[in-house]
Amino acid sequence: MALGVENIGKLPELRKKLFWTFVLLAFYRVGIHIPVPGVDTAALAEFFESASNTLFGLFDMFSGGGLSRVSIFALGIMPYISASIIIQLLTVVSPELAKLQKEEGQEGRKKITQYTRYGTVLITIVQGMGIAVGLESMTSPTGTPVVLEPGWGFRLMTVLTLTTGTTMIMWIGEQISEKGLGNGISLIIFAGIVASLPTAIMNTFRLVGAGEMSVFLLIFLTALMVAVLVFIVFMERAQRRIPIQYAKRQMGRRMYGGQSTHLPLRVNTAGVIPPIFASSILMFPATIANFSDVAWLQTFSQYMTPTSILYNVIFVGLIVFFCYFYTAIIFDPDQISENLKKSGGFIPGIRPGAKTKEYIDKVLARITLWGAIYISAICVLPMLFIAEFDVPFYFGGTSLLIVVGVAMDFMGKLESHLISRQYEGLMEKTGRVRKR
Known part of the structure; x- marks a missing residue:
């Protein structure tokens, strides 16, 4: 495997897949730092300063730090996962969805994916409105309002921004799965968790000091x-x-x-x-x-x-x-x-x-x-x-399982790709093994 990794540069197809994977993940990480319009980021940072060990901290970890910044990617990929859960549960009780999943092959899976996308948008709208209304009632410990100009203008802008951001994350995940290497949705969650590790390590050493x-x-x-x-x-x-x-x-x-x-x-x-x-x-x-x-x-x-x-x-x-x-x-x-x-x-x-x-x-x-x-x-x-x-x-918990599981899956697919290319080098186009 180590010898195969050294030869990655010699495989144009694999190099292209890795390039797309890292570029799309980098694009996702850039979006995490773009805040929703109309939010006082300084007051928001003060509010979230004491939320590291609450449910906010857990959700913020899954969103890659987007929730604490109320960025355009604040909801992360969780609405898509929620929609996937609903569709999977419905396939058990709905004969039509079960038929699409099992009997109609690729076309059926495409339709289920489309239903999942619609469900993601609907869930994001509901969550986005809840977050917008909640932000209007939030103030920092010093009494500074988090929202600069509350009202329906801010609410609609927040819902539109968060829905667009979640749709963009969903698209990034699909592009990674199609053009990159590995499962796009899992890699997005993986990137968000790994990005929070340096801060956690620094906080630990700060407590020791x-x-x-x-x-x-x-x-x-x-x-x-x-x-x-x-x-x-x-x-x-x-x-x-x-x-x-x-x-x-x-x-x-x-x-x-x-x-x-x-x-x-x-x-x-x-x-x-x-x-x-x-x-x-x-x-x-x-x-x-x-x-x-x-x-x-x-x-x-x-x-x-x-x-x-x-x-x-x-x-x-x-x-x-x-x-x-x-x-x-x-x-x-x-x-x-x-x-x-x-x-x-x-x-x-x-x-x-x-x-x-x-x-x-x-x-x-x-x-x-x-x-x-x-x-x-x-x-x-x-x-x-x-x-x-x-x-x-x-x-530990979900974060560590995801990090280890996704890393093992990614390395497994990388190794499979390298092995398949090696076997391709032993075969002629006719399918016969090449002679010495």
Whole structure:
């Protein structure tokens, strides 16, 4: 792999993909620093100064710092993820959407993508109006209003700006997936999280220098972070291998089949999708509540702080639900058993057909439970750090899962691309292996 990375410059196609990826991510990061018109950025910075360990801090991390600046990309990619959740849930209850997803191939997926875009715009308009109204009621600790000229002019401008910004992020993500390398949406979230790491590190050393955090605690947290990182990498690669045996078949004078292989089932089949979906669902009402001055919404916001027991219980419940839900969407035991039966493969000791499907489904349900427990433990970890050690940043949880998962996925695709190009060099255009 290291030798292949050195040869990236020799592959024009791969170099072009990497160029597009970094240029589009850089464009996204520039937009984070462009504020919405009509906002006093100095008063806004004072207001958010004490919000690092609240839901604002968690949402700001997902938006790459755009929320604390109320930039044109303040809502980040979360409305798109929320719309994706709604569409995925509707495919379970709507036969028409299920038919589009499974039976109509590429055209059906295009229509579902279009519905997701419409849903994203609608959610952004609702969230944008809530943020605009909330900003008008906000003042800095010194009493300076955050909005310079409140009114419907500011509200409409804010909604239009945030909707345009979120649509632009959605377009950037799609362009990265199409022209770049890796999943565009995941890379955008990855870039936002990584961009906040230098600030978190500086804040930690500032606390150590001021005596608010002991050096021993810093060493302990660093060792714990390394252990958690190693554990995540181990679990992301963990899989249950089901042995597969192929029966021998005679075609003419030749005997085919008879080889043994395995069916790999990942412990964390759903990847980082469950915590992202769970965070998105919890952030949507809580964000509106934080920007509103209605009494019962404020009470709801206080109960839904990331360090509260209620928040974490609901969070873990949603993670477990989406682990099973998303695994059921992307992995179909019925199709796997049918393909094995057609190709003459079988699991030793299990009859082909319905019994094979039941066995795969049973094994998948068991390992998905362990995967859900693993993700839940990692996601609750930063809340414990903040509550017990007053850590000034969100280490672990969804952020670390995304960083590790996206990095491994990106390097995997880079390696696959390099390997495929090497194999292309061994083949002639006719498909035959070149002679020495």
